[in-house]
Amino acid sequence: MIIMMGINPLPSIDLFWSSDPFFRNNEIAAVMPIKRFKKILENVHLNDNERMPPRGAPNYDKLYKIRPFLELINKACQNNAKNTKSQSIDEAMVKFKGVSSLKQYMPMKPVKRGYKIWIRADSATGYVFEFDVYTGKRDDKTTEVGLRGNVVKRLTKKLIDEGFQGHITFVNFFSSYEIMQFLYDKGIYATATVVNRKDLPYLYKNNNKGKKLKLDLGEMKWRTKENVAFVLWQDTKLISFLTTAFHPKLDKTFCDRKQKDGTKMAFQCPLTVVQYTERMGGVDRFDHLRCSYDVSRRSKKWWFRLFYFCVDLCIVNSFLLYTTNKRVHNPLSQLHFRLSLARGLINGYTSGKRSLEREPQYLKKKPKMSNNSQKKIGVDKEIRLSNVGIHKHEKIETWRRCRMCSTKTNNKRSKIQCSTCKVALCVVPCFDLFHSSI
Numbered sequence: 001m002i003i004m005m006g007i008n009p010l011p012s013i014d015l016f017w018s019s020d021p022f023f024r025n026n027e028i029a030a031v032m033p034i035k036r037f038k039k040i041l042e043n044v045h046l047n048d049n050e051r052m053p054p055r056g057a058p059n060y061d062k063l064y065k066i067r068p069f070l071e072l073i074n075k076a077c078q079n080n081a082k083n084t085k086s087q088s089i090d091e092a093m094v095k096f097k098g099v100s101s102l103k104q105y106m107p108m109k110p111v112k113r114g115y116k117i118w119i120r121a122d123s124a125t126g127y128v129f130e131f132d133v134y135t136g137k138r139d140d141k142t143t144e145v146g147l148r149g150n151v152v153k154r155l156t157k158k159l160i161d162e163g164f165q166g167h168i169t170f171v172n173f174f175s176s177y178e179i180m181q182f183l184y185d186k187g188i189y190a191t192a193t194v195v196n197r198k199d200l201p202y203l204y205k206n207n208n209k210g211k212k213l214k215l216d217l218g219e220m221k222w223r224t225k226e227n228v229a230f231v232l233w234q235d236t237k238l239i240s241f242l243t244t245a246f247h248p249k250l251d252k253t254f255c256d257r258k259q260k261d262g263t264k265m266a267f268q269c270p271l272t273v274v275q276y277t278e279r280m281g282g283v284d285r286f287d288h289l290r291c292s293y294d295v296s297r298r299s300k301k302w303w304f305r306l307f308y309f310c311v312d313l314c315i316v317n318s319f320l321l322y323t324t325n326k327r328v329h330n331p332l333s334q335l336h337f338r339l340s341l342a343r344g345l346i347n348g349y350t351s352g353k354r355s356l357e358r359e360p361q362y363l364k365k366k367p368k369m370s371n372n373s374q375k376k377i378g379v380d381k382e383i384r385l386s387n388v389g390i391h392k393h394e395k396i397e398t399w400r401r402c403r404m405c406s407t408k409t410n411n412k413r414s415k416i417q418c419s420t421c422k423v424a425l426c427v428v429p430c431f432d433l434f435h436s437s438i
Contacts, residue, residue, distance in 0.1 A: 001037065002308075003315065003342040004028055006295035007335065013038070013297070019379055019423075032351035046307065062102060062135045066303045070133065073310045077128055077317055078158065085166035086123040089155055089174060090283035091116055091134075092290075094309045100302045102136050115306060119283045120155040123169065126285030127320045128313055130155055133306065149179045160186045167191070167245055169279040180228045180242050189245035191276050194230075200240075201230055217257070218267030222248035231270050239273070246272045289316045293338055315341065379403070379421050388435050392419045393427065400424035404434045 008025060010016060015023040017034040031037075046069040053060045061067055093111035096103055104116045116134040121127060132154060152174050156164075167189045175192035177199040183190045194200065201223040215221065215234035223230045231241045231248045235257075251271035256264040295315075296308035315338060323331045332340065399413040403423040406412040417424045418431070425431045 001028055001031055001342070001346070002295045002297075002311070003338055003345070005297070006293045006312075007338055007342075020383070030350055031346055036351055044304075044307070046303075063133055063303075063306075066306055069307065069310060073314065074130055076314070078130060080317070081127055081129065081321060083129065083159065083162070083164060083166070084122045084124070084127075086279050087120055087129065087166065087168055088123050088280050088282035089118065089120050089152060089168060089170040090280075091171075091173070092119050092131075092283060092287050093117075094305050095296070096302070096305045098300075098302055102133070102302075104134065104136065115309075117309070118151050118155060119286065121282035121286050123279040123282040125320045125324060126282050126287075126289060127317055128286055130158070131313070149174070149176065149182075152179050153182070156183065156186075156188065159188065164188060167279065169276060171280070175242050177225065177228055177242065180244055181226060184227045184244040189243075191241065191243040191245055191272060191279070193276070194240050194242045218269065220248070220268070220270055222270075224248075229272075231272050233270055233273055235273075241270070241272050241276060243272045243276075246270070246275065248272065286313075286316060289319070289334060292334060379423060384421060384435060387420075390420055391435050393417075393431065394419040396424065402426045402430055404430035 004025070004027065005013070005016065010023060010025075014034060016025045017029045018024045046066050047064060049065070052064050063070065093104075093106060093109050094115040094117060095111045096114040100115075102115055103113060105113055106116070118132045118134060119128055120130045122129070132151070152168075152170065156168065159166075165187050168183060169190070170192045172193040172195045175194045176197055180190050180192070215232070215238065217234055219234050221232045227244050229243050229246070229248050231243065233239055233241075248270055253269055253271050253274055254266045255269040255274065256266055258264055290309075290312045294308075295311050296305055299305070316334075318341070319334050319337050322328060322337065331337075394417050396415055396417050399415055400417070402412045402414050402425055404425055412426060414424045414426050414430075416427055416431070418434070421434075423434075425434055
């Protein structure tokens with residue numbers, strides 16, 4: 001049901017069960033009543049709260065409420081796909097504006113406030129192999145020791161244990177000489193952009209006259225240290241890379257750049273730049289697919305956004321496995337894949353309305369309602385008051401509660417309904433009153 005709600009979003013969950021045909025979604029509303037849906041959503045839990053370690057305990061975990069679910073999804077992502085030879089590591093943001101110590105503020109990102117998640121994904125398709133939620137500062141107000149290096153080491157640990165031989169690409173946030181050399185020693189090639197690191201060559205910082213380095217368009221400078229190469233290339237601005245996969249002197253190519261008069265001119269370019277551009281978009285591809293039909297909704301529970309993120313991640317990974325399967329000749333689009341998945345999960349289920357005898361005792365008790373309280377009609381004014389001439393009496397087989405005069409304390413029923421509004425009404429005087437300005 002929440003997958004369907006992501007495909008056809010509305011401002012409020014209640015609107016999917018609205019009596020207004022403009023909002024109502026019959027396929028969702030027919031599965032179960034709104035009260036049942038909300039009660040199930042209210043009781044979703046992913047861990048035993050009674051066993052949660054107190055804050056300050058050695059085994060305290062900020063993600064305790066959702067930790068088993070995160071581990072389960074991570075394991076499923078790795079077990080259902082083989083590691084590809086080219087992968088990328090980047091961060092993704094999950095929107096959240098509530099109160100939580102895990103919330104991060106990223107002013108340069110499209111999603112500025114929310115949870116930060118480190119992701120290792122396939123470069124070509126965006127399939128997520130592993131992810132890790134950033135938990136922010138610890139209780140002693142210190143950040144993770146060697147955060148940049150630790151993230152890459154944590155996300156590549158299983159690759160190293162399996163003897164992975166391939167190429168990893170990541171952004172400048174994680175890059176340093178130490179992490180590049182560490183991955184090379186473990187048999188993994190890596191390429192990354194880099195800025196403002198202490199271990200960069202002197203030529204990047206200043207030249208002999210103390211001024212910033214200036215190069216002509218397409219010009220390149222490079223230095224090496226052990227197995228790591230530093231490449232500096234002038235595009236529209238000066239960009240720098242660290243790589244253990246491509247030799248800056250031997251691996252060169254050409255790329256086209258548009259001139260002011262509209263013509264294109266070929267400039268010499270390090271192969272490192274071209275390969276980095278091709279290999280770095282894995283997490284962005286996943287984010288694009290995830291956000292197209294996001295199931296996430298507002299909730300009072302801080303961890304629900306992470307739960308919704310995992311649901312979207314599972315759907316996107318399943319969709320990518322489906323589209324890359326050679327036995328599938330005419331694959332569905334993601335939209336129709338999600339709809340087909342939702343219908344398959346529901347599988348024709350419907351929660352039938354129970355008779356009054358089968359209802360629990362506490363549901364039979366009707367709360368007293370004040371005589372001064374205003375009754376909610378439940379049909380939009382534009383439908384109820386427009387073209388009044390087409391609203392006619394229509395006989396129905398069963399007795400139904402009058403929408404106008406029936407209350408919880410005064411039960412009035414009728415066998416007549418409006419042919420347009422489809423609500424039961426007493427012939428006199430409720431029918432006329434219902435279709436007039438009240």
